[in-house]
Amino acid sequence: xxxRMKKIxxxxxxxxxxxxxxxxxxxxxxxxxxxxxxxxxAWGDVIESQSGYRVDETITGYEMELTxxxxxxxxxxxxxxxxxxxxxxxxIFFEENTNEFWIADSGNDRIxxxxxxxxxxxxxxxxxxxxxxxxxxxGLSTFSNPTGVFVSxxxxxxKPIIYIADNKNARVVRAEVESKNSAKCTLEYVKPESELxxxxxxxxxxxKVLIDSTGILYVVVSSVTTGAVVFDTTxxxxxxxxxxRVEITAAVIRQAIWRKFASNxxxxxxxxxxxxxxxxxxxxxxxFIYTVTEAANASTDAVKKLxxxxxxxxxTATGNEFKFGDLPEYADxxxxxxxxxxxxxxxxxxxxxxxxxxxxxxxxxxxxxxDLLFIFGTKNNTSDQKGTFTAPNGIEAVGEKIYVxxxxxxxxxxxxxxxxxKYVHEAAAxxxxxxxxxxxxxxxxxxxxxxxxxxxxxxxxxxxxxxxxYDKAMEYxxxxxxxxxxxxxxxxxxxxxxxQHFTAIIVILFVLIVAILVIRRLIRKGxxxxxKISKKTAKEGK
Amino acid sequence: xxxxSELGWLKHVIFHPVEGYDDLRWKKKxxxxxxxxxxxxxxxxxxxxxxxxxFQFNTAYVxxxxxxxxxxxxxxxxxxxxxxxxxxxxxxNGEGTIKRICIYSAYALVPYIAGTYLSVFISNFIVRDEAVxxxxxxxxxxxxxxxxxxxxxRIVHQYTFPQTLLSIAFTLVAMLVILFLLVLxxxxxQQVYVFIASIYTELTYRFRG
Numbered sequence: 228x229x230x231r232m233k234k235i236x237x238x239x240x241x242x243x244x245x246x247x248x249x250x251x252x253x254x255x256x257x258x259x260x261x262x263x264x265x266x267x268x269a270w271g272d273v274i275e276s277q278s279g280y281r282v283d284e285t286i287t288g289y290e291m292e293l294t295x296x297x298x299x300x301x302x303x304x305x306x307x308x309x310x311x312x313x314x315x316x317x318x319i320f321f322e323e324n325t326n327e328f329w330i331a332d333s334g335n336d337r338i339x340x341x342x343x344x345x346x347x348x349x350x351x352x353x354x355x356x357x358x359x360x361x362x363x364x365x366g367l368s369t370f371s372n373p374t375g376v377f378v379s380x381x382x383x384x385x386k387p388i389i390y391i392a393d394n395k396n397a398r399v400v401r402a403e404v405e406s407k408n409s410a411k412c413t414l415e416y417v418k419p420e421s422e423l424x425x426x427x428x429x430x431x432x433x434x435k436v437l438i439d440s441t442g443i444l445y446v447v448v449s450s451v452t453t454g455a456v457v458f459d460t461t462x463x464x465x466x467x468x469x470x471x472r473v474e475i476t477a478a479v480i481r482q483a484i485w486r487k488f489a490s491n492x493x494x495x496x497x498x499x500x501x502x503x504x505x506x507x508x509x510x511x512x513x514x515f516i517y518t519v520t521e522a523a524n525a526s527t528d529a530v531k532k533l534x535x536x537x538x539x540x541x542x543t544a545t546g547n548e549f550k551f552g553d554l555p556e557y558a559d560x561x562x563x564x565x566x567x568x569x570x571x572x573x574x575x576x577x578x579x580x581x582x583x584x585x586x587x588x589x590x591x592x593x594x595x596x597x598d599l600l601f602i603f604g605t606k607n608n609t610s611d612q613k614g615t616f617t618a619p620n621g622i623e624a625v626g627e628k629i630y631v632x633x634x635x636x637x638x639x640x641x642x643x644x645x646x647x648x649k650y651v652h653e654a655a656a657x658x659x660x661x662x663x664x665x666x667x668x669x670x671x672x673x674x675x676x677x678x679x680x681x682x683x684x685x686x687x688x689x690x691x692x693x694x695x696x697y698d699k700a701m702e703y704x705x706x707x708x709x710x711x712x713x714x715x716x717x718x719x720x721x722x723x724x725x726x727q728h729f730t731a732i733i734v735i736l737f738v739l740i741v742a743i744l745v746i747r748r749l750i751r752k753g754x755x756x757x758x759k760i761s762k763k764t765a766k767e768g769k
Numbered sequence: 770x771x772x773x774s775e776l777g778w779l780k781h782v783i784f785h786p787v788e789g790y791d792d793l794r795w796k797k798k799x800x801x802x803x804x805x806x807x808x809x810x811x812x813x814x815x816x817x818x819x820x821x822x823x824f825q826f827n828t829a830y831v832x833x834x835x836x837x838x839x840x841x842x843x844x845x846x847x848x849x850x851x852x853x854x855x856x857x858x859x860x861x862n863g864e865g866t867i868k869r870i871c872i873y874s875a876y877a878l879v880p881y882i883a884g885t886y887l888s889v890f891i892s893n894f895i896v897r898d899e900a901v902x903x904x905x906x907x908x909x910x911x912x913x914x915x916x917x918x919x920x921x922x923r924i925v926h927q928y929t930f931p932q933t934l935l936s937i938a939f940t941l942v943a944m945l946v947i948l949f950l951l952v953l954x955x956x957x958x959q960q961v962y963v964f965i966a967s968i969y970t971e972l973t974y975r976f977r978g
Contacts, residue, residue, distance in 0.1 A: 270830060705824055711897075714825040718896040 261612045262589075262605035268681055269708035271554050277677040279592070279601030279648035280629060282614035283641040288312035291339070291639075292347045303350060303407060310335045313637040318435065319621045319630055322378045322387060323576075328623070329389065330632065330639075331376045336369060338376055338391060340407075343625075345639060351389075354402040354412040368412060371395035375435035375447070388413075392433035392446065399433050399446055399458075416444060419456070419464030427453045427467070435507050439535075440514055447508065452501045454537065455508065455518075469537035471502035471520060474527035502528070511574040515540070519569040519582060529569055530582060541597075549597040552584055575624040577656050583631065588616040590629060590642075594655050598682050601651075603642060604631060614640060647676045654686055663690040681707040692716050697723065775800040782876050786916050790873060790924035801868060804875035811878055812843040814885040823892035826900065846944070850874060853943035854922065858936055863926030873925045877917035884910015 264278040295301035296309040314334025330339040340349030353367035375392030387404045402410035418431035428450040435447040445455040454470035506521030516533045530551040531539040552567040570585035580593040588606030607615035618635035629642040654669035667690045673683040688703030697720035704713035749755045778798045782789035819829045855867045888907040923933040
């Protein structure tokens with residue numbers, strides 16, 4: 228009886244131990260990112276790679292201290308029933324001079340202002356000095372579904388000037404920030420009363436805004452397919468900017484052919500082929516505007532880099548080959564239907580392009596030459612795992628950190644670059660400046676950590692091509708499968724070889740020619756007899 | 770008339786596209802051994818073209834090397850050509866025997882094979898700007914082979930020129946049919962094999978179990 232008891236106890240203990248062991252194992256296995264980092268090789272195959280970014284933290288309204296808004300003791304107090312969480316937030320903007328974040332909290336009809344650590348320092352429910360949608364109680368011209376925010380600093384007063392795409396109020400507000408919770412409207416951009424605009428769209432519901440260095444305002448209006456709507460500094464509509472092209476599909480071609488034969492009535496009844504509008508844009512430090520198109524699987528003009536004239540400067544022989552987002556064959560690790568919807572783009576200060584894919588929740592990071600650096604982040608509708616999104620709406624890059632704002636989980640996820648990512652960025656930045664040799668060291672560090680990272684070999688190849696070490700350059704270009712660059716290295720190598728051995732080659736050629744002439748003469752004189760392979764002894768019959 | 774060794778005949782045929790095959794036929798020459806070696810060389814040329822072309826020109830997916838498609842594209846295609854041509858032309862007053870068709874067709878392939886080897890060789894010493902040299906050699910070889918092939922079929926069956934072109938077109942169609950049937954046959958046999966294999970596994974389980 229006792230022995231049996233002992234046995235039972237023993238079993239219990241061992242079972243408990245086993246259980247705790249598996250539990251700890253399970254915990255450790257979840258310590259990494261909830262997705263696999265990968266990259267594409269020269270053939271477009273997926274190659275798993277080291278993570279360039281790791282999930283740092285997830286910040287909710289509570290961590291942003293939005294509770295202050297409903298706390299009467301706080302100086303940020305708005306009202307008792309002010310929501311203390313984000314709701315359907317759709318844009319996040321970082322102002323570099325003051326190091327502040329501005330968040331368009333669309334669902335709660337307010338703009339939030341936070342410091343660098345995303346702690347709340349201001350909240351704007353509306354603006355003063357405007358007659359649109361005035362709240363009778365407070366006298367504020369309130370926002371209604373503000374979906375875009377852009378901030379610049381006034382050079383004279385050094386106060387922030389905010390531009391808000393006030394979607395449902397059909398206006399863009401320019402307001403001067405006066406205090407933590409009040410801003411004075413200085414200009415309203417409303418629906419242009421011009422035929423040009425009326426032809427493009429009947430409505431004016433701005434979704435994103437942007438200001439260039441001269442104060443010209445660009446507005447994305449989702450019903451306008453002819454590009455961004457442009458306003459000058461006085462609020463006058465001046466035209467459209469950088470329209471997408473129509474994507475050539477079988478249907479478009481068919482219609483183009485039908486149009487040749489159809490009568491005018493028939494043509495009138497056909498649907499027009501209009502390009503898809505772009506969803507979002509960003510401006511880099513040099514004043515180039517980058518746009519992304521959210522339409523699913525857009526292959527034409529999915530991402531553009533526009534010059535001030537509105538032309539895509541990537542639309543050259545090489546630029547047409549630029550690919551953004553996942554490749555169709557491999558896009559999908561979790562869903563069966565491939566679709567890629569690029570929803571936001573942000574250009575970091577070093578020129579690195581970050582593109583957010585709404586559909587897969589992945590962030591794609593590129594250099595200016597369209598070299599894919601990293602892919603990170605994922606979508607997950609079921610669990611609230613860190614690093615996964617449900618409705619990723621906006622992305623912002625600040626230094627080594629990437630911020631992604633989620634409109635359904637109502638939080639902000641921050642990613643921080645890993646050591647690997649740091650080396651890659653360092654090397655890529657040096658490479659971008661043309662300092663190929665200085666990039667050798669960081670590229671080597673990259674290879675130490677991930678031997679399958681093709682871009683590193685390419686960078687090394689470029690460096691050695693520059694120093695004149697062509698053999699080494701060719702070797703590296705071969706590993707990274709960059710045929711064009713290999714070709715160049717080979718050409719230089721061959722030129723070098725010919726130059727160095729010019730005399731030897733000429734001598735050998737001369738000797739060969741002389742030898743052939745001598746042997747020929749000897750054969751003709753019959754002093755040497757070649758074994759006859761081809762001809763039998765000559766004509767026998769006849 | 771000429772009297773050559775077997776290789777000499779080959780050379781004669783290649784360098785005399787107009788009357789070479791006539792002479793060959795008249796003298797009843799042509800060696801099956803050489804023809805088979807040529808077909809083998811064609812297969813090797815395919816492999817060489819894929820594997821040894823200079824890196825800057827090589828577009829092959831080098832991660833996997835599968836020899837079966839290359840084998841099919843060279844050897845299988847060749848013999849299908851021969852059989853299809855024979856099967857068709859015997860019905861349409863062609864005078865060629867299967868052996869002769871095989872030999873004459875194989876002889877016609879030599880310029881193409883030589884062109885392939887040469888262009889692969891050259892591709893290792895030139896840069897992309899000079900790619901035209903490589904392409905010229907390859908396409909000259911190909912064109913020459915096409916001319917020889919038309920001549921081969923014309924002479925072997927004693928056709929007129931239009932008849933030859935027609936017979937070649939129909940041969941290509943016949944090749945498609947043959948290959949289709951072959952694929953069908955293979956898949957059927959595969960099913961038979963699977964059936965037998967599953968019976969075998971079943972039995973082994975019974976006996977073991």
